[in-house]
Amino acid sequence: MxxxxxxxxxxxxxxxxxxxxxxxxxxxxxxxxxxxxxxxxxxxxxxxxxxxxxxxxxxxxxxxxxxxxxxxxxxxLGKDSTWNVAVVGAGHLGSALLAYPGLKERGLNIVAAFDVDARKIGKQVKDIVVQSIDELSRAIPAKKISIGIIAVPAKEAQGVADKLIKAGVECILNFAPATLIVPDNVKVKDVDLSRELETLSYFLVKREEMKK
Amino acid sequence: MxxxxxxxxxxxxxxxxxxxxxxxxxxxxxxxxxxxxxxxxxxxxxxxxxxxxxxxxxxxxxxxxxxxxxxxxxxxLGKDSTWNVAVVGAGHLGSALLAYPGLKERGLNIVAAFDVDARKIGKQVKDIVVQSIDELSRAIPAKKISIGIIAVPAKEAQGVADKLIKAGVECILNFAPATLIVPDNVKVKDVDLSRELETLSYFLVKREEMKK
DNA sequence: CAGACTTTGTGCCACTTTTCACAAAGAATA
DNA sequence: TATTCTTTGTGAAAAGTGGCACAAAGTCTG
CATH class of the missing domain: 1.10.10.10 (Winged helix-like DNA-binding domain superfamily/Winged helix DNA-binding domain)
Known part of the structure; x- marks a missing residue:
């Protein structure tokens, strides 16, 4: 089977x-x-x-x-099991994820959030307090986190991925418009919002051309 | 060719x-x-x-x-042309999109935002003021908007899609976890964040099973 | 309970997409 | 300039994916 x-x-x-x-x-x-x-x-x-x-x-x-x-x-689909998730990057997108109720319902518990920006550290969204990224390596294993979400600018994405993987994360959902290089045993899923929109816009470009 | x-x-x-x-x-x-x-x-x-x-x-x-x-x-890829975009739904995700600088750089200008919630109408994010959704049908053609982004709860998604299409939108980026029924000449792209995460979690479920 | 009707499960086929592999084109070297 | 080396561009093979079509299994009706 x-x-x-x-x-x-x-x-x-x-x-x-x-x-x-x-x-x-x-x-x-x-x-x-x-x-x-x-x-x-x-x-x-x-x-x-x-x-x-x-x-x-x-x-x-x-x-x-x-x-x-x-x-x-x-x-x-394993909906009886739940997984702990960490969000790295507490900007607009990161905060939106922290506030999104749909995830908990589906067995995905965001249990930690990290950022480098001192102004964001300590910020609370729902019941999560944003921590310094320096605490990542300790917090990931301590909180048994197996999924990491990268919501940082493209330049920092690879560095964050490396940190997450070193700390033991097995899957990454990457929102940064960058190609991550990771070991084979780590699963990465890219969600590139601007690329999705760009692909749509290409469809419009093509349609314009057809009209001529 | x-x-x-x-x-x-x-x-x-x-x-x-x-x-x-x-x-x-x-x-x-x-x-x-x-x-x-x-x-x-x-x-x-x-x-x-x-x-x-x-x-x-x-x-x-x-x-x-x-x-x-x-x-x-x-x-x-038509990077010389630019397209006008509307965001429907000014919740966390909608606001994150309004604030995302990467889009303008790529020729995708968000020029309008709509919401049903009176508390959100009038809210300003960057240079966009959230309008009532009742103004959508006028604003879309007036501002020559060809791409619509749906960032509303699943229940409202189809209704919003219908409005957008009636107003003349040609492409839709749909963040709502719902299946949209649209005419053939409209292009829809679904981005379901929780489904992406769920798919990752399935990968973990599978891995757990393997261990046994 | 017999015959008509509905709907599943699946082998097979068609289509799409990726990978392979190699001739041809050009760069680099001496 | 001749020879070797590198890398492209692309047919052809392979892999992957979705749709068709139909036997088999079950429901429904009179």
Whole structure:
């Protein structure tokens, strides 16, 4: 059963879970792959195939029981476990993350925040007090933090990544527009907001060209 | 020359441009595909193939002239044109975007912000004053806004998207964890921060399982 | 309970994207 | 200038991903 599961599948599984959770709240207890696909802008075949990586959850002729599917997805995706997260960089973006309630709901607890800027150290957002980055190497193992979020300017990103990894972090979500070089056993996910927008703008450029 | 260019290629072209810009600043005027690949965590072949979609920019035996490649990439990616952007939702994330300096540098001008919450209307971030969402349909065409950013709770996202599209927006960057249904001629890009983190956490779950 | 209908699970095919590998082009050297 | 070395550009092979289509399994109806 251990065929390699593409990362896109995992991402979509979270989308299905989100949708199914809505359905159970609305007291809907059955859904077909076609309906679920419609609600998520995906094809029915894709829905079935994605689920197929992990087992058989449906009933021929009837579809999926939402309660069972919800439970199954939560188990697959590890929603019963929680993880401790640190945010490095307490600027606008870092603060927005600290204040975002959606994460705790999903088992992702931000338990520490760091910054170099003396003016930001000591600042409190919700129940987190921003610490000096010098305390990072002690705090990460002490608080059993396994995910680090980098929300600092591009120039500092690699240095912060190195510190986080040395302190024992296993995954990094990188908001800095910079390419991080990390060891193989560390997982990095880049989220580059300006690049997303730039890619959209390229679409507009292309469209303008077409008009001519 | 009009073979279809995969979207991933465009995204990487922005990465190359970012890197090349650094190099020119450092007075480095030549780079090989191998080096550029190393700096961006991509293979040399990928670099060459991506560039190959748009022409021939290198010199056999020598590599690429960074100044020329920079100019070429800027032209390809439409960095000479600028676009007007609106942010809907002036919560933490929306405000962070309003304050983010990186966008203007890249030709993306946030020229308006909207919110439903009376307490946020009138709030000023940099030189933008948050307006009532009721003014959206007038402001979008008046300010020639072609990109909309949705930074509102999931429940309101579809409604906001409909308003934006009706007002004439052509692209949407959606931060809300919701699936948007839009017409074919509108381009949507989803950025779901909690899903990114959840995907990372799945990686940790998997790793835990492996240990057993 | 028989037959019609619905929907799953999945093998197979088509398409997309990446990697390989090498001839051709130019640089460097002596 | 001839020879060697480096690096590009690009067809062709490989890998990855999504969609089709249909047998099998179950539901529903009269």
């Amino acid at each position: 251990n065929k390699k599961v593409p990362e896109g599948v995992i991402s979509r599984l979270f989308i299905y879970l989100r949708e199914i959770s809505e359905l159970t709240k609305m007291n809907i207890h059955t859904i077909s792959s076609a309906e679920l696909g419609e609600r998520t802008n995906l094809s029915d075949a894709q829905v079935r195939k994605d689920l197929g990586y992990f087992g058989q959850f449906g009933v021929s002729g009837a579809g999926y029981n939402t309660d069972e599917l919800k439970a199954a997805l939560e188990k697959i | 009009n073979k279809k260019v995969p979207e991933g290629v465009i995204s990487r072209l922005f990465i190359y441009l970012r890197e090349i810009s650094e190099l020119t600043k450092m007075n480095i005027h030549t780079i090989s595909s191998a080096e550029l690949g190393e700096r961006t965590n991509l293979s040399d072949a990928q670099v060459r193939k991506d560039l190959g979609y748009f022409g021939q920019f290198g010199v056999s035996g020598a590599g690429y002239n960074t100044d020329e490649l920079k100019a070429a990439l800027e032209k390809i």
